[in-house]
Amino acid sequence: MNKKITVSLSENTVEAVRYAAYTCTDDFWVKIQPSGNNAVEVIFSPRKDKEIDQAEKRFTEELADEKIREKSRMQNIATSEMIIRNAISRFNPSFVHDEQPALSVEQEQELDELIAEVEKELQEEMNSSRTDDPQHITQTWEEVNKNGK
């Protein structure tokens, strides 16, 4: 069972018709042939038990979308080219590898020790500052009341 759709080439480009038909080739066998009067016939046949009526809906929707794309395509391509040219002339391999160099084993251990030292100092500072805190400013309400002060 086939579905034939006639498409005018005065309203659509042949490229748009081809692409819209192509997107349906997952579910349909598709062939396009000229049909006189500046038009083409797109013939669909179902594959994989698909409903043939879906072909027209899908094709028509895609054709409408393709018309929108065609309006902005050249500007999109020009912008992309400008950006990509800039990217490939501006950036080079050092940009990709411009990150913190990996630490050696010794450096990593040194860093771990340094972090542990700082943590220890901070902890000591917190403890000693508690002793020097007659107004209990650094203690929470619960801590103060728990201690009966």
Added chain:
Amino acid sequence: MENKKEPEKYTLLFQHWKKYQDKILLTNDFGGKFEIPEEEFQSICSKNCSLSVTDVTKELVDKGFVAEMIDPEKHSLSWARRHFSVLLAPELHIMVMTSRCNMQCVYCQAGSPGKQDKVLDMSLETAKKAVDFAFNTPSPVLNFEFQGGEPLLNWEVLADTVEYIREKEKKSARTVSISLISNFILMDERKADFLLKNEIILCTSLDGPECVHSKNRHSENDISYETVRKWLKYFKERHDNQKGNSYRIFKPGAIVTVTKNSMGHAKKIVDEYVSAGLESIYLRPVSKIGYAGRNWNAIGITPAEYLEFYSEALKHIIELNKKGVSISEQACIIFCSKIFDAGSGGNYDVDSPCGAGTGQIAYNYDGSIYTCDEGRMLAMEGDDIFRIGSVDDPVEKVLTADAVRACKCASDLNAQAMCSRCAYMPYCGTCPVFNYATQGSLAGDMPNNMRCAVNKGQIDFILELLKDKENEELLKKWL
């Protein structure tokens, strides 16, 4: 101060779009993603994409959707970050130490012919030539990946090659990493010690709990599962207790190949990784290449089946994360890197153009060089179309070989009819080897391409997940 003249008109610039529920999702290749109500989109399109001044929001401008206000510096940086492999020389050098294997996996693309034929081993001379070749390529970063077959079957050459690499590394200004992909069946303490002392990153295959793993990966006496679990535990403990070492021990990793045998076990497979102490899982569907293609009736899955599996697995992973379990999914990371404009995700398969021959190259046991590991696997099936030279050839001749050029052209998504229009083009990539093996041409046929269907479905699912702010924060932390 330069007086910038306001543009006289504003135009909505969109390269790719799709209907997404009741909205239109716009994307571009400079890191931009924007949703707009369908009615508004149709209205703008009916006016030749022109925007009124009030339509021009900071978000639209920043994301590169206003033609008159493109920031070339910012947007070209974004493009470069997501296509960085275009700027690099090959970093990944895959060394196939042997084509022999001591297992018979149901999907083995390597077509491993069994343990006996030592002619299928890479000689030390060839291995050194391959290493020399790699060091003659210009990249400041070299990642050597030993695989096979089963590379431990060629242990002596492997060990000598590792030492050779480390010697060369000392005399060069390169950053070198070495990884080993092994089934661990031949692993012992002596080998483990050597590998760890040489800072080798270890990776294996763990396809899930025993009932799944053993169905996919057949070994003599069925010891594969317990062996993998044993050595993953061993290497993890060595990693966790490495303080005081003069060398770094990296966390071991594992990958999953999802087949028909995996169906219905998505959560169990994730839980298996968690119980093995692994913090990352890389879910991949079986590819219909080589031996897997011949065995497809027994192991093959459709894109729909894989996507159902994947969504169940990823949902479970996210729930585990919310409960404080640390486990991420690699394919999701790759896509999210691009969606959040955080880079390319680092996977040569999902890149435009792909990394064949320029991001990675594969050295076969006989010294032949291929565009990638998949190209090499195809050669094992009798088709060496992706062979680009040998370790005796000059670097420039190999890296500019016809097959490399052809792969680049075929995998540039701007040159693909459907991909160049697809809203997910900025996040996606195609594999010329897969296309050739399954569809007969390097560019493939996207409406009927399994990888296209899988990638689209995964991205659909991830974008849906990202609508939840909590999920978005969680996934960003994975990057």
Added chain:
Amino acid sequence: MALEITERRIFFDSSVYSTEAVNMTAFILEDKIDFVTEKKENGIEVTFKHFSENEPEIFANEALNQQCRIDVSKVSSGLTKLIVSKALVSAVGGGKQE
């Protein structure tokens, strides 16, 4: 019959399918399908020797695939050339920062 193919042949009109597209299709499918191509005045006729298993339909879909690739390359070939050239130059160390 599918696609209105009543004989073991299919005609690709040159106003819709370029010679290049049909030839590429023939190249891709020559190992899988037994056929003969013949250039006619307004296009190419493909005759299938076995007319089974949707061979003409497979050929037609692939021809459309190839034609659409040719169509897109007319618009984007500049972009592809830029990117591919850069990738190849980078691979051999061109564009290194001194």
